[in-house]
Amino acid sequence: MSSISKFQLSCKFLLPILVVIPMAISCAPGGGSTNSTSASELSGTEPAKGKIEVVAFKGGYGIDFYQQAAKDFQAKNSGVSVTVTGDPHVWEQLRPRMVAGDPPDLMYPGWGLDHWKLADEGQIYTLDKALDSPAYDGQGTWGSTFEPSILKLGQKDGKQYVLPYFFNLQGMWFDPGVFAKHGWKIPATFDGLLTLCNQIKAAGIAPLTFQGKYPYYLIENMIIPWIQDIGGIEAVNDLQNLTPGAWKSPAVLQAVTMIDTLNKQGDFLKGSVGLTHTEAQTAFLQGRAAMIPCGTWLHSEMSATMPPGAQMQYFLPPMVTGGKGDPSAIAISIEPWMIPTKAKNPGGGIAFFKYLTSLDEAKKFVIQKATLMSIKGSDQVQLPPTLVEPARLFHASKTIYSYIARQWYPAQETEIENALTSMLNQELTPRQFCDRAEAAADKTRNDATITKHHLS
Amino acid sequence: MDKDSIRFSPAEQTALKRADSHKNPRRKSKRNPGRSMFIALYLAPALILYAVFVVWPLIQAFQFSMYRWSGLSNQSTMIGLDNFRALAHDDHFWNALKHNIWLEIVIGVLVVILSLVVAHALIAKGSSVKWLRGVILFPQMMSLIVVAILWMFIYNPQFGLLNAIFGALHMPGDQKTWLGKPDTALAAVGIAFAWYAVGFYAMLFAAGLSGIPAEVNEAAELDGAVGLQKFFKVTWANLWAMKRIVAVHLTITVLNVFVLVFIMTSGGPDRATDVLLTYLYERAFTDSNFGYATAIAVANFAVAMVLTLIILKAIGRDPTEARDFKRLKT
Numbered sequence: 001m002s003s004i005s006k007f008q009l010s011c012k013f014l015l016p017i018l019v020v021i022p023m024a025i026s027c028a029p030g031g032g033s034t035n036s037t038s039a040s041e042l043s044g045t046e047p048a049k050g051k052i053e054v055v056a057f058k059g060g061y062g063i064d065f066y067q068q069a070a071k072d073f074q075a076k077n078s079g080v081s082v083t084v085t086g087d088p089h090v091w092e093q094l095r096p097r098m099v100a101g102d103p104p105d106l107m108y109p110g111w112g113l114d115h116w117k118l119a120d121e122g123q124i125y126t127l128d129k130a131l132d133s134p135a136y137d138g139q140g141t142w143g144s145t146f147e148p149s150i151l152k153l154g155q156k157d158g159k160q161y162v163l164p165y166f167f168n169l170q171g172m173w174f175d176p177g178v179f180a181k182h183g184w185k186i187p188a189t190f191d192g193l194l195t196l197c198n199q200i201k202a203a204g205i206a207p208l209t210f211q212g213k214y215p216y217y218l219i220e221n222m223i224i225p226w227i228q229d230i231g232g233i234e235a236v237n238d239l240q241n242l243t244p245g246a247w248k249s250p251a252v253l254q255a256v257t258m259i260d261t262l263n264k265q266g267d268f269l270k271g272s273v274g275l276t277h278t279e280a281q282t283a284f285l286q287g288r289a290a291m292i293p294c295g296t297w298l299h300s301e302m303s304a305t306m307p308p309g310a311q312m313q314y315f316l317p318p319m320v321t322g323g324k325g326d327p328s329a330i331a332i333s334i335e336p337w338m339i340p341t342k343a344k345n346p347g348g349g350i351a352f353f354k355y356l357t358s359l360d361e362a363k364k365f366v367i368q369k370a371t372l373m374s375i376k377g378s379d380q381v382q383l384p385p386t387l388v389e390p391a392r393l394f395h396a397s398k399t400i401y402s403y404i405a406r407q408w409y410p411a412q413e414t415e416i417e418n419a420l421t422s423m424l425n426q427e428l429t430p431r432q433f434c435d436r437a438e439a440a441a442d443k444t445r446n447d448a449t450i451t452k453h454h455l456s
Numbered sequence: 457m458d459k460d461s462i463r464f465s466p467a468e469q470t471a472l473k474r475a476d477s478h479k480n481p482r483r484k485s486k487r488n489p490g491r492s493m494f495i496a497l498y499l500a501p502a503l504i505l506y507a508v509f510v511v512w513p514l515i516q517a518f519q520f521s522m523y524r525w526s527g528l529s530n531q532s533t534m535i536g537l538d539n540f541r542a543l544a545h546d547d548h549f550w551n552a553l554k555h556n557i558w559l560e561i562v563i564g565v566l567v568v569i570l571s572l573v574v575a576h577a578l579i580a581k582g583s584s585v586k587w588l589r590g591v592i593l594f595p596q597m598m599s600l601i602v603v604a605i606l607w608m609f610i611y612n613p614q615f616g617l618l619n620a621i622f623g624a625l626h627m628p629g630d631q632k633t634w635l636g637k638p639d640t641a642l643a644a645v646g647i648a649f650a651w652y653a654v655g656f657y658a659m660l661f662a663a664g665l666s667g668i669p670a671e672v673n674e675a676a677e678l679d680g681a682v683g684l685q686k687f688f689k690v691t692w693a694n695l696w697a698m699k700r701i702v703a704v705h706l707t708i709t710v711l712n713v714f715v716l717v718f719i720m721t722s723g724g725p726d727r728a729t730d731v732l733l734t735y736l737y738e739r740a741f742t743d744s745n746f747g748y749a750t751a752i753a754v755a756n757f758a759v760a761m762v763l764t765l766i767i768l769k770a771i772g773r774d775p776t777e778a779r780d781f782k783r784l785k786t
Contacts, residue, residue, distance in 0.1 A: 098528055114528065114744040121529045212636055213722060271613020273725060274636020283614060410742045418726040425637060425725060449524060 042339065044130025044142060044354070046347025048077045053345075054352060055094060057110025057335075058086035060300040061166070061369045066356065073355050082352055098123055103340035106349030108165070115336055116407055119161040120451050124338040127160045130350050136358035145357065149400035150374040153334045156453065162336035163353065164374035166365065168295035169314070169390045170221045170331040170403075177311045178205075178287060186315045190226075190258055193318040197267040200290045206269035208262065209289035211277035212424070215417035216406060218259065221293030222317050223420075224403045225331055226255035229323040233399055237455050240405045242445050247416075247437035254320070256423070256430040263424055273424045278302075285310045293317075295333065299370060299386040314389045329399035334374065408453045415440035514757075520750040527746030539751035549752065551727055552735040553759065555642055559710050559731070560763065563646035567706060570654045575661030592655040600652065604719035607648035611635050611720075635721050638728035645720050645729050649713055657702050664698030665691065696771070703767045711760050732756045 054070065056063045063086035070082035087093060091112030097103050098118070109115065118124045131143030131151075143151065146164065154162040174186060182203055187193050197207035211217040228236050231251025238246035246252070262268060269289040272280060277294075281302050284292040287310075292298075299312060319327050339349045355361065362378035365371070370384040372391060379391045394400075406413040419436040422428045428436065444450055521539055525532035543549050577588055595603060610617045611634040619632060634644040668691065676690040692699075714733040717723060723730035723738065732752060740749030 095527060099530055101530070112741065114526070117526050117528050117744050121526065121531050123529050213724060269614070271633040271636060274611075274613060274633040274641075276608075279608075279612065288614065410744075411739075414738065414742065418724065421725045422638075427638075427726075 041129040042125050042127065042346055042350050044127075044133030044350050046350060048073070048080050048348055048351035050080065050345050050348060052080065052082045052106065052348035052352050053104040054082060054084040054106045054349070055090055055104040056084060056086040056108040057090050057112075058088050059110060060297055061371065062086075065365055065368060069356055069361055070352070073352055076355075077351075080348070082348075098340065098342075101342045103342055104349075105343040105345045106337065106339055106353055108335065108337045110335075114407065114410070115162055115338060116156060116453070117451070118338070118340075119156055123341055124161055125341055125346060127163060127339070127350075131160060136354045137360075142354060142357075145359070145376055146374050147376055150332070150334060153332070153402050153404070154336055162334075162338045163357070164334035165337055165357065166369070166371040166373050167332050167334045168297050169372070169394060170225065170293075170295050170333065171314050171316050171390075172221060172291055172293050173284070173298055173312045173314055174291045175284075175287065175311050176313045177309065178290060184290075187318050190318050190320050194261070194265070194267075197262065197265065201266070205287065206283075206289040207267045208291050208293075209269035209272045209275070209280045209283050210293055211275060211280045212273035212421070213276045215420045215424075216413065217277065217293055219417065219420065220331065220333075220403050220406070221295065223255050223259060225317045225329070226258055226320060227251050228329050228331070228399075228401070229317075229320045229325040229327070230254050232324040233326065233329065233401055235325075236401060236403065239441075240403065240408070240453070240455050242409075242441055242452065244442075244445070245438065247441055248434045251324075252437075253430055253434050256420075256433050258320070259420075260423060260430045263426070268424075273421060278305075285312075296371065296387070296390050299384075312386060314386065314393075316393060326397075326399040328393075328397045329401065330393060330397045332394075332400055332402055334402070404453070404455075409444045409450065412440045412444040415443075517750050517753050517757075520747060521754045523747045524745075525747040526744040527740060527749075528744055532747070535747070539748050540755075542748065543751050543755060548727060548730065548735055549732075549755070552723075552730040552732045553755075555729060556711055556731050556759070558642065559646050559649070559713065560707060562643075563650055564706055564710055566646075567650050567653050567657055568702065570650065571657035571661050571702070574654060574658035575665055578658060578662040579665050592658055594655070595652045596656050598652075600715040601719060603648060603652045604716050607644075607651070607716075608635065608720055611644055636725055638725055641721055641725060641729045645717055648720065649710070649716055652716075653706070653709065657706065660698055660702055661695065664695045667698075668694045700768065700771050703771060704764050707763045707767060708760055711756065711763070732759070 054066060056066055063084055066084045066086075070084045073082055074080055089112065091109045094103065094107060094109050094113055098113075103123075115124065131146075132141050134140075135142045135145045139145070150164045150167050151160070154160055154164055179185065182199075184196060184199060187196050200207040224236060227239070231249060235246070235249055235251040238249065239252070269280075269283055272283075272289075275283070278301075280289075281292060281294065281298065282305065283289050285302060285306055296314060302312075316330065337353055339346045339353075343349055357375055359375060359377055362373045362375035363381050366373050366378050366383070366387070367381055370387050372379060372387065372394060379387075383391055416437045419428060419433050419440075423430065423433045445452075522534060522536055523532040524535050524538075574588075574592060577585065578592065598606075609615075613619060613633045613636070616634075618634065622632070632640065634640050672690060672694060673686075676686050681689055712733060713731060714737070717729050717731050717734050718737065721729040723734040733756065736749045736752040736756070739745045739752060
């Protein structure tokens with residue numbers, strides 16, 4: 001026993017030496033440099049041919065729609081073979097493939113792959129030229145078939161790197177059945193919300209819950225819309241453009257104080273700060289909380305576990321009286337698709353995505369998956385009940401914006417989310433939260449290794 | 457004292473030679489090179505696999521830790537020890553390491569104590585012991601993901617078992633957010649880990665306890681050793697080999713606890729449960745900073761090495777071997 005242990009021990013001492021010597025003579029992971037390479041462009045008119053490999057994130061909407069579309073596309077294009085594979089953690093499979101230079105021809109990696117960094121490193125094609133090519137049905141250019149406010153969310157420095165497919169509206173949800181039973185109404189103002197919360201509490205229900213383990217739900221669905229309400233879209237842009245002092249602006253302080261007020265009034269379901277998204281959303285659907293912040297994917301995500309009789313309806317966070325912002329403004333997020341520069345058949349990838357974004361396919365997706373699409377006119381169908389209000393609000397909106405900073409500066413946003421958790425645990429005041437968020441933004445500003453983005 | 461300077465009887469000298477030749481196989485191999493080749497041939501497949509799948513990735517980890525690399529393409533920049541310099545000034549890294557050390561000490565000791573208690577029950581006789589043997593490894597049979605979800609239900613502030621018990625007993629703690637508050641979250645995750653781990657280490661200790669010769673226990677009892685005195689003077693000392701295995705294995709397992717923390721808290725609230733591997737994951741997959749994340753992996757490896765060496769040193773050599781040698785000398 002003793003001699004074996006000594007042998008193991010000497011191996012452990014030798015290991016660093018074994019490691020250091022080859023390390024000194026070894027080369028870089030890829031031997032390249034960090035210089036961003038400009039990707040060549042695709043014309044968008046390449047004929048569909050050969051094998052087309054599509055890899056898609058298998059989230060709440062599944063990949064069955066894309067697989068069926070692949071079969072239809074094959075039937076319309078002889079000699080073409082399209083394979084669509086996906087997984088709920090598809091980015092974990094895509095990452096090594098990107099490094100190895102063996103990516104698919106078209107990919108929708110979901111939220112786990114930093115597509116802006118892929119763009120920085122020249123790993124995905126710019127698609128401006130392709131968007132100028134004719135649309136699938138020949139009616140105008142391909143780019144003209146997209147909602148412009150949604151399409152521009154896939155741009156960086158004026159270039160189109162990723163294309164939207166379906167998109168989500170950020171906001172809040174309530175159960176119209178429960179509200180009708182108690183005679184409650186969604187208020188128009190924050191003061192009205194405070195009054196409503198008192199009424200709901202009097203009925204023995206928690207007014208609100210939130211996905212505490214993932215604080216960005218609260219940030220993106222309530223805090224950012226309130227910052228826009230109070231300070232206008234400029235206040236949100238200042239945050240994203242890393243403008244010094246933006247996180248200490250009166251608009252941010254007031255929006256965060258509103259969350260703090262709700263928290264201190266006891267309007268959040270007890271223990272929400274420790275709940276996962278599914279736990280909090282289940283609490284809402286079970287009637288233990290009357291309202292919840294969430295994007296428009298909520299119905300598809302929870303439909304399998306919805307208790308009988310539960311309903312949900314979307315609404316925008318109640319406005320702040322006297323705010324500078326656009327009351328019709330809506331924060332949205334897109335689900336990006338892209339073509340890797342090292343794809344073997346990028347033209348085939350473009351051709352298939354053109355087909356997927358054709359009006360007929362987009363309408364089918366809206367009906368089957370109950371989500372809004374980035375294709376103009378795709379909601380001119382019999383909309384599922386949960387989609388009626390989001391569609392109405394989207395068309396009535398004069399300002400469409402997106403809080404993309406979480407994708408651009410993930411380390412900074414993690415720090416801000418952590419600060420919010422501490423504020424919800426009443427360990428930080430709203431002002432201290434702003435100080436900590438500003439310090440995080442300052443760190444990003446001063447870090448030369450982080451690529452900076454700018455919104456105009 | 458050098459054993460050559462002591463006078464031994466011829467029989468003892470033969471025994472010592474035998475022991476020496478057994479302890480140092482190199483002496484024999486010099487006499488018989490064919491034997492070395494034979495052993496090398498048998499060891500080669502395992503060594504090659506170990507080199508390709510363990511040593512080489514380890515070397516690569518050291519290599520990558522010296523690059524700025526997003527892990528999204530093969531573009532990278534050699535930055536020398538910059539990642540390690542940044543790590544030295546990274547509060548989040550030290551915070552995560554502090555949590556690792558806390559888990560090592562508090563939860564590690566808790567697991568050892570509980571395992572010893574359960575191990576004593578396992579070697580006892582009776583029908584309830586059979587039942588205990590049947591269930592004690594249940595948590596080990598479950599995936600850690602299932603364990604995490606199970607304990608998330610137990611800690612749920614709305615309908616969790618723990619709050620229900622506190623409520624039924626009218627104790628403070630009712631409605632507590634165990635995983636959402638920084639003062640309880642790390643302990644809550646640690647207890648879930650202890651629940652998962654105790655069965656395995658109890659089995660190891662039970663094997664160790666069974667290996668203690670009956671005459672040793674009888675002699676101790678005849679000499680009047682009972683209870684804790686007998687445990688510390690006899691049982692604990694005789695568990696030398698098993699203690700070493702348990703301590704090293706447990707240290708490395710606790711250091712590499714990731715799944716439980718990741719699923720139960722994601723390192724939150726506000727990094728109150730962050731450990732080195734959750735922080736590594738965050739830097740690699742959320743921030744796309746694989747070079748820095750690899751530097752954290754290297755640091756994690758170094759911590760494991762240091763802790764292992766400390767444990768091996770602290771537990772020291774086999775007391776029974778020392779005793780045999782002492783007997784030979786006298």
